[in-house]
Amino acid sequence: MKNIYKTITAVLLTAAMILPAISFAGNKDRSGQSGASELLINPWARSTGWGGANIANSFGLESIYTNVAGLAFTKKTELIFSHTQWLKGSEIGVNNFGFAQKVGASGVLGVSVMTMSFGDIPITTTDLPEGGIGTFKPTYMNINVAYAKAFSNSIYGGFNFKVISESISDVGAQGVAVDAGIQYVTGKDENIHFGISLKNVGPTMAFKGDGLSIRSFIPGQESKFTVEQRSADFELPSQLNIGGSYAYLINEMHTVTVAAAFVSNAFNKDQFVFGAEYKMKDYLMLRGGYTYEKGITTSNDRTTVFTGPSAGMTVQVPLNKEKNSMFSVDYSYRATNPFKGCHNMGIRMSF
Numbered sequence: 001m002k003n004i005y006k007t008i009t010a011v012l013l014t015a016a017m018i019l020p021a022i023s024f025a026g027n028k029d030r031s032g033q034s035g036a037s038e039l040l041i042n043p044w045a046r047s048t049g050w051g052g053a054n055i056a057n058s059f060g061l062e063s064i065y066t067n068v069a070g071l072a073f074t075k076k077t078e079l080i081f082s083h084t085q086w087l088k089g090s091e092i093g094v095n096n097f098g099f100a101q102k103v104g105a106s107g108v109l110g111v112s113v114m115t116m117s118f119g120d121i122p123i124t125t126t127d128l129p130e131g132g133i134g135t136f137k138p139t140y141m142n143i144n145v146a147y148a149k150a151f152s153n154s155i156y157g158g159f160n161f162k163v164i165s166e167s168i169s170d171v172g173a174q175g176v177a178v179d180a181g182i183q184y185v186t187g188k189d190e191n192i193h194f195g196i197s198l199k200n201v202g203p204t205m206a207f208k209g210d211g212l213s214i215r216s217f218i219p220g221q222e223s224k225f226t227v228e229q230r231s232a233d234f235e236l237p238s239q240l241n242i243g244g245s246y247a248y249l250i251n252e253m254h255t256v257t258v259a260a261a262f263v264s265n266a267f268n269k270d271q272f273v274f275g276a277e278y279k280m281k282d283y284l285m286l287r288g289g290y291t292y293e294k295g296i297t298t299s300n301d302r303t304t305v306f307t308g309p310s311a312g313m314t315v316q317v318p319l320n321k322e323k324n325s326m327f328s329v330d331y332s333y334r335a336t337n338p339f340k341g342c343h344n345m346g347i348r349m350s351f
Contacts, residue, residue: 031303034267035234036164036175038140039200042066043096043114045082045330045346049312050275051289053259055243056183056195060350061100064112064146067197067241068158069181071148074100074108075324075350082330082346087305087339091119098144106150108158116140141165146179153190156183164236170211177202177236191247198240204233240264243273255279269293269303275310282326285314299337310334312344325351 042048044062055067061078063070077100084094098112118138122131142165148158160179166172181197212231215224243261250256256278263271275289289310295301296308312332319325330346 030267031269032267033235034237035173035205036166036200036236038114038116038142038166039162039164039177040237040239040265041084041086041094041114041116043082043084043094043344044080045312045332045344046285046287046314048334048342048344049287049289049310049314049330049332050259050277051273051291051310051334052241052263053243053261053273053275053289054245054277055197055241055259055261056193057243057245057247057257057259058195061098061110061112061348063148063158063181064098064110064144064160067181067183067195067243068146068160068179069148069156069183069195069197071100071108071110071146071158072106072150072156072183074102074110076102078348078350080346080348082344084345085343086116087336088341088343089339093117108148110144110146110148110160112144112146114142114144136168139165139167154185156185157181164205166207167209168211171207171209173205173207173231175202175205175236187246189247189249191249193245195243196241198238200236200238202236204235206233207231235267237268238266253281269295282318283316285316287312287314287332302337305336305339307335307337319349319351323351325349 042052042065047054047062047066058066058070059073061080080098082096086092086094094116096114100108100110102108120135123134123136124131143163144160146160150156158181162177164175177200179199183195186192212229213226215226218225241263245257245259247255247257258276261273271291271293273291277287279285290308314328314330316326316328319327328348332344334342
């Protein structure tokens with residue numbers, strides 16, 4: 001068994017050193033060729049506070065998005081609800097609910113549901129381009145079912161199965177994807193972490209429905225026929241994340257953690273994420289991060305709405321010290337241009 005752990009550790013560390021060099025150039029030439037881009041939206045307030053740099057040290061329910069292996073650190077039961085004002089001013093909202101429960105001695109089962117709201121969008125046609133005939137509401141939903149396990153005091157692994165749904169009244173697309181992740185913990189005080197996660201791996205999706213059908217006359221025929229148009233398939237935005245972190249244990253009251261991550265996007269530029277978190281016991285946490293990708297520092301070369309900086313904080317109070325139950329409020333902000341940033345507020349209970 002020890003040899004298995006050593007092998008996993010060797011593979012993890014080797015990949016962490018080699019894969020960034022292989023993928024450094026990114027895949028900018030494929031930008032815009034994937035669909036289901038909502039899979040790249042992190043709906044959790046804690047991890048977005050430092051830009052998602054905590055690939056190696058994400059703990060609990062939020063790990064379903066960053067690195068599902070961290071779900072194994074859930075102590076017993078955890079509930080989170082979060083709301084994101086996505087690109088403030090666009091009237092787009094992201095709601096997310098999650099539940100995690102420890103099962104057995106070392107396993108944890110987690111479930112989360114993310115939905116997006118776009119407000120009322122006017123219906124337009126070629127004859128009525130200005131609308132005036134009603135509105136419609138797109139429905140976006142991602143359902144995640146995850147399981148993670150502690151294989152030892154150093155090795156944690158997990159996987160996440162997700163169902164993707166995008167629809168309007170007469171057209172929709174559904175698909176499935178899987179994530180997988182691993183975390184390795186070492187150091188005298190278990191303060192050194194490494195992690196790798198692979199996300200959004202699954203078959204292509206395509207839109208179907210009555211909205212892609214039209215009724216028209218065929219030359220030489222007197223009656224109308226229904227002609228069904230086929231939508232092209234699109235791939236999912238798969239992603240590889242590699243990260244590491246180090247926690248400076250100043251004393252029993254204060255801890256400072258620094259983290260870095262490399263994000264390889266199959267359909268976009270690769271990113272380097274740097275972040276830090278200050279923790280005062282379990283009561284107060286302050287975070288900050290910066291996400292870099294090629295061209296992000298100048299408006300002429302930037303190909304993302306995000307400009308790089310992010311920040312966040314957590315205020316946490318104990319509910320029952322004997323049962324180690326906590327109630328916390330999380331907040332994060334990500335800077336954008338245009339729009340007025342992304343604001344995320346979350347409420348968490350662990351007991």
